[in-house]
Amino acid sequence: MGVIAKERLxxxxxxxxxxxxxEQRYASEVVSCxxxxxxTGLKNSEExxxxxxxxxxxxLHKVGV
Numbered sequence: 839m840g841v842i843a844k845e846r847l848x849x850x851x852x853x854x855x856x857x858x859x860x861e862q863r864y865a866s867e868v869v870s871c872x873x874x875x876x877x878t879g880l881k882n883s884e885e886x887x888x889x890x891x892x893x894x895x896x897x898l899h900k901v902g903v
Contacts, residue, residue: 866898 847855859865873891875881883891 860903863903865903866895869895869898 859868869891872881873888873895876883876888876891
């Protein structure tokens with residue numbers, strides 16, 4: 839995770855980052871990449887997180903983000 843993992847973002851910075859990701863329509867791509875990393879074994883994850891990510895991806899596609 840690099841530098842960001844070592845230095846936590848402020849709430850304001852997190853909100854700004856989320857806003858930019860949504861406005862640029864990268865949200866579904868980011869979630870999709872996370873799922874791909876889990877499926878290919880690059881990342882470990884609990885089943886509940888995978889289900890939540892899948893649900894989020896479906897919702898993002900529905901709203902066009």
